[in-house]
Amino acid sequence: KRIAIFASGSGSNFEAIAKASVWSDAYEVVLLFSDRPEAYALNRAEQLGIEAQVYEPSHYPDKRSYEADILALLIRHRVDLVVLAGYMRLVGETLLQPYQNRIINIHPSLLPLFPGLHAIENAIDVGASQTGVTIHYVDEGMDTGPIISQESIPIEPADTYDTLKEKIQKIEHRLYPETIEQMVRKDELFVKTSLTERI
Ligand code: GRF
Numbered sequence: 001k002r003i004a005i006f007a008s009g010s011g012s013n014f015e016a017i018a019k020a021s022v023w024s025d026a027y028e029v030v031l032l033f034s035d036r037p038e039a040y041a042l043n044r045a046e047q048l049g050i051e052a053q054v055y056e057p058s059h060y061p062d063k064r065s066y067e068a069d070i071l072a073l074l075i076r077h078r079v080d081l082v083v084l085a086g087y088m089r090l091v092g093e094t095l096l097q098p099y100q101n102r103i104i105n106i107h108p109s110l111l112p113l114f115p116g117l118h119a120i121e122n123a124i125d126v127g128a129s130q131t132g133v134t135i136h137y138v139d140e141g142m143d144t145g146p147i148i149s150q151e152s153i154p155i156e157p158a159d160t161y162d163t164l165k166e167k168i169q170k171i172e173h174r175l176y177p178e179t180i181e182q183m184v185r186k187d188e189l190f191v192k193t194s195l196t197e198r199i
Contacts, residue, residue, distance in 0.1 A: 001080040001184040004031040006087035011041025012169060013085035013106060013176055018048050020177030026184045031077050033070065035089055051077075057089070067094035074099070083180065084138060091138050103138040104183070106176050108168045110134060110150055115143035120165050123155060130154050131164070133171045135179045149179045 003021070005014045011032070018029045032045040032052040045052035053073060060066040071094060074082065082095070084105040091103060109119035111134040116122075123131040132152035139145040151171050155164060 001027045002030045002078050003027050003081045003083055003180065004033055004074055004077065004079040005029060005083045005085050006033045006035075007041035007085050008034060008036050008039055008088040009041065009086045011039065011044045011086065013172055014041050015044045015048065016173035017083065017085070017177050017180065018044075018050055020181075024177075024181055026181055027081070031073070031079065033073070035087070041086075063092050064094050067092055071095055071098060081180070081184065083176070085176070090140065090142060092140065096138070096140065101137055104148060104179075105136055105138045105143070105145070106172055107134045107136065107143050108165070108172070110152055111136060111143055111147060119143075120161055120168065124159065124161060124164065128155055131168070133168055133175055135176065148183065149175060151175050 003017075005017060007014045014032055021027055021029050029050055032041060032050055034041055034052065034054045035057055037054050037056065042052050042054065055066065055069055055073075057063070057066050060069070080102065082099055082103040084091070084103065096103065107115070107119060108131075109115070109123060110130070110132040114122045114131070120131070130152050132150055134147055135149045136143070136147045137145040153167055153171060
């Protein structure tokens with residue numbers, strides 16, 4: 001299957017998935033998409049020899065036209081699965097409808113606990129004894145959508161934001177490629193209809 005990864009920032013998950021894909025005959029990363037020209041993920045794409053495209057939302061009159069251009073890009077690249085990895089925008093109908101059940105996201109908490117931008121800080125602040133990582137289908141909400149996989153991790157008394165973030169990212173970099181591999185091998189999602197039939 002052909003995968004596009006969407007990233008707004010560092011792109012460490014993008015890099016982990018791209019590196020893992022080399023060992024997989026089930027999927028390949030054909031595109032990095034970003035909404036921010038300064039995203040470090042773009043440097044990683046260049047290093048990895050993966051095509052990168054940046055579309056800036058401010059160049060569009062509205063979200064619908066922005067996403068229509070992204071959709072055209074995905075169709076040109078024959079993308080089967082969209083993987084959000086630190087993509088800091090809510091995905092709208094224009095992309096969700098044609099890519100129903102084919103857009104996934106990773107979040108640094110055990111959803112439905114601690115959705116939103118400050119998941120790691122929030123878990124520490126409330127004194128939670130554990131947190132974790134969730135991979136889920138994307139819908140129109142923020143960090144909602146059916147859960148695909150989860151892994152928990154204890155929060156130690158000595159943990160700070162930095163130590164916990166490091167532990168969480170270590171899990172993410174393993175769990176995301178593993179989950180993608182399992183998803184694309186579970187073929188029933190992908191074989192029934194081709195993309196062109198759904199648009
Ligand atoms: C990850 O921690 C992910 O859970 C969250 O955003 C972060 C992205 O990190 N959605 P990176 O850009 O992949 O390094």
